[in-house]
Amino acid sequence: MGSTPYSSMEQSPLLPHLFRTEFSRISAVLTRLLGVEHLEAAEDIASETFLLALETWPYKGIPDNPTAWLYTVAKNKARNHFHRHQLFTKKIVDQLYDESEESADPEIDLSEQNITDSQLQMLFAVCHPSIPREAQVGLALRTLCGFGIDEIATAFLTNKETINKRLYRAREKLRQEQVAIELPSETEIDQRLDAVLTTLYLLFSEGYYSESHDAVLREDLCLEAMRLCYLLRENERTNQPPVNALLALMCFHASRFPARRNANGELVLYHEQDESLWNQELITKGAWYLQQASQGSHLTKYHLEASIAYWHTIKADTPEKWETILQLYNRLLQLEYSPIAALNRTYALAQANGKAEAIREAEKLQLTSTPYYYTLLGELYREIDSHKARQHFEKALQLAKTQVDKQHILKKIATFE
């Protein structure tokens, strides 16, 4: 039984693993029980629980059932908090209540079902429309995914103070608005679900496209977004077509994780990836969710993006592939414009209808502040006018902000030497 203290703890990722999974479960259940105004207290109780584990386990050994141990401690701490708080309120309210009306201990239910329900309800609370988008993502990471402030700051490429302020304001907002921890009503659910999906989409993108050098952290962000999306899928009321579409999209993207980085941790672009590294199981799962998503008549951007991502899991360039991708981008842009979709559409156009037409279209976009606009033009001109192509890549280099982008563009320029 855990005879060697810290050394063995460091070798085994047990505590970080437990923290990642159990912190959010404990705080979700407690927040639901105590009310959203006690969100921070609930998180404190969860934190203290882990602190006690860290202080106890190295000396007394890791308990046979670590999760059960954590739950027992959390329950006790919650009860203490409850009593303390009750005492405090009693003083304030000053005998408003009949003395005999002594309330019993709250029942702290850490069953699987209640944990799942609580987390799902927390997800809706965190994505309440009164909270700014950026703060929603941060709060979801902290409260639902158990990420530390350091990690969130790293993921957002900002500092701890900024994140702390953002989270503080978000919690204040939850308190002020008295956001209930519950599933929205039938009439409200579609609209609220929209906000939840946007947050999960951002959470995933944050991990997938993050400039952060911490590869493990990036993948964790994506996996957490997938887990929360899966939570929505598992509940009858939230298992809607857009949820399945988003989950499909995430599966297709995640299938390329092993192929996206080389041994040095550098980004490997789609065309240069070794497709034997693509995770076929995730691709199959994605295809199944996408099929589930096709029920109903409501077409969302997740449906379109998932379909585009599906076609990218087929490496061979066929006319059918690029024509389909082009039409999907045409529709996606009608639904919601974004510069990156406009650039990708133009790339698809080049593949489907040739580079001359794509160049004419690209020049209409005038997205002159993004390096990707010039890398696209450079690529399109490559075989037509190598002088112009090179100029475009050099312009892209001037605009590139990240090291990864600069390296990539330099490689492109080198091919003209």
Place this chain on the structure above:
Amino acid sequence: MEEYMLIFRHENAQNQVSPEQMQAWMKQTMNWIGSIAAQNKYSGGNGLPFDDARVVRATGADAIVTNGPFGDIKETIGGYIIVKGESVDEAVEFAKGCPILMGEGNSVEVRRIARGEVS
């Protein structure tokens, strides 16, 4: 930024076209709309199917309903899109690319959309 409606007018919608030609036109139209959307200038639009169309003349008890919009009307409206533009000229540039114009006699009408202004 103003909004302009581009209205597609067809000279003779009953003209026989081959399915291949229809397919090609459809693709061209989708790419034309996609191109406008890629410039963040697309606001919306709809096709107006000819089947099940009616024309109503006169009002109330005197109303005459005919299957339309064919018959004595030579020109029919096949659909519209709404684009964003700094000026009517920009909207006209979009209109020039409309594949409908490849059909003989067809036209695209460009109209600014009023925004609750006092006229």
